[in-house]
Ligand SMILES: NC(=O)C1=CN([C@@H]2O[C@H](COP(=O)(O)OP(=O)(O)OC[C@H]3O[C@@H](n4cnc5c(N)ncnc54)[C@H](OP(=O)(O)O)[C@@H]3O)[C@@H](O)[C@H]2O)[C@@H](O)CC1
């Protein structure tokens with residue numbers, strides 16, 4: 001799904017009015033009716049009074065229309081207008097008559113609310129043009145200190161739709177965004193302050209967005225479904241890719257097993273594993289589907305004697321559990337020199353690259369999958385999650401590589417400067433080996449012939465979805481990396497139907 005910046009959303013709004021030959025008020029009514037239906041499906045207890053806090057722009061206009069619809073639906077509704085200057089939008093002024101009466105505040109003074117009452121936040125929407133000050137700041141600080149549930153229309157008031165907010169904003173329990181979610185919903189800076197968000201279509205003109213060039217995307221079910229291929233009945237394992245996984249060192253066999261199992265579960269045809277030979281019997285007992293590379297050394301000190309890149313493979317992944325030993329450094333050096341295959345580099349491969357400043361040697365169109373610390377070792381420290389994402393995009397363009405910045409909202413950046421936000425996954429996945437599972441999934445899709453971008457999208461989304469199913473079964477405290485692998489089959493089957 002394309003994610004639009006606020007100026008693009010405004011243009012979409014105007015294009016719809018023009019294209020569908022409707023008034024801006026018609027559009028506001030549509031938005032109000034969509035919000036009101038969504039609200040009623042969530043909060044059906046009509047004994048709780050609803051307090052609608054309206055500002056002076058169109059978000060406030062939505063508030064008046066929604067208050068009227070909810071009152072007609074049988075809710076007890078109180079409306080407040082916060083008129084801190086005289087610059088009303090036309091639709092706001094005309095919509096004030098939708099409600100029978102409202103209290104007007106020219107200066108904010110606190111007033112009592114019952115704890116069980118609900119607050120609808122219609123103070124400010126996507127028209128925000130800077131940090132909140134003065135009376136708005138007082139009002140929002142008061143709202144945030146209340147125990148009441150707050151439900152925001154379109155966006156929490158005061159929040160910047162496109163980037164981290166420099167000031168205060170409403171801490172919403174629920175937000176319903178119109179048509180598409182806002183980019184800022186995916187920034188870690190905001191995660192603790194938007195408990196639940198959703199979006200509903202208000203039938204803006206689809207033609208406008210089809211032709212629109214955007215740089216930000218949300219990875220959603222439809223995108224993943226459109227990428228995941230159906231198999232032909234006559235295909236065999238040779239059609240599903242041959243992959244090589246290089247990793248493991250004394251004490252670090254787990255990463256090899258996790259990545260191998262995850263790779264096979266994502267539909268890989270054949271897998272060759274390059275790991276110290278002392279581990280082969282354990283690997284085969286855990287993942288009998290994997291093959292060991294031919295001339296394998298006895299221990300990590302002979303790593304460099306490995307058949308470095310198997311010429312028959314379609315893709316290669318390198319790094320998990322490799323350690324930073326001298327031999328591994330030589331191994332990565334050789335790999336960067338020799339490899340011409342589509343590649344995934346992770347974990348110790350990235351640490352070795354950082355330490356030796358080998359970033360420019362990473363092959364074009366490779367995939368790297370650092371978590372925050374690995375990313376900062378590679379590219380320097382950043383003072384916020386947002387600035388880290390900006391650097392991620394810049395480095396993808398500069399080095400011509402795909403970067404997966406792992407975390408609560410994993411982002412994928414592509415050499416063309418676009419950025420894909422993922423919204424699957426949960427805090428339970430912050431557990432040892434979870435990243436190794438992702439590396440195995442990436443390797444699998446890359447070897448099956450998906451492009452690097454398709455590979456990143458599939459692996460990141462499905463990894464998070466499998467983690468969500470695992471958290472549903474085990475809870476996010478008990479979840480371990482093997483549980484993610486347990487649910488790969490059902491999430492793929494759910495999307496692919498097979
Ligand atoms: N997109 C769609 O498809 C549809 C959108 N719709 C709705 O329209 C909303 C956008 O409406 P909008 O453009 O009128 O802006 P909105 O945020 O209500 O208020 C602007 C006011 O805020 C003020 N203001 C700004 N910054 C401020 C600050 N820091 N501190 C204090 N004040 C500040 C600014 O004041 P000024 O800068 O003029 O002094 C102005 O008065 C959108 O979120 C959605 O709810 C639906 O109705 C239909 C479909």
Ligand SMILES: Nc1ncnc2c1ncn2[C@@H]1O[C@H](COP(=O)(O)OP(=O)(O)O)[C@@H](O)[C@H]1O
Nearest residue numbers: 406407408425426427429430432433434435436
């Ligand atoms: N709070 C979170 N919400 C969603 N996903 C998370 C969260 N914390 C971690 N993850 C995911 O778990 C994985 C952890 O990977 P990584 O840090 O490399 O673990 P390890 O090195 O132990 O294998 C990443 O895919 C990351 O996106």
Ligand SMILES: [K+]
Nearest residue numbers: 121124155157
């Ligand atoms: K709002």
